[in-house]
Amino acid sequence: MDDAAYNELVSSLTPYEEAGGVKTYTNTVSLACPACEEPFDDLVVCRDEFDSLELSKVMDLCVSTHDGNVLLFTHQ
């Protein structure tokens, strides 16, 4: 994902949580996922070389990258 698309995406989302290298944004405006074009629930940005996620639910994930960071789009 390029800078323009990433910045536009993040500016429309609500920051939810930041822990270690992982930052989560909530999609309160039903933006479409860039991978599958269905609205996603949260965007998870993983900025460290290695991160672990503890998922509390089973969810579908779509994945992209921006500037070396992994972007996860969650769908419940």
Ligand SMILES: [Zn+2]
């Ligand atoms: Zn998706």
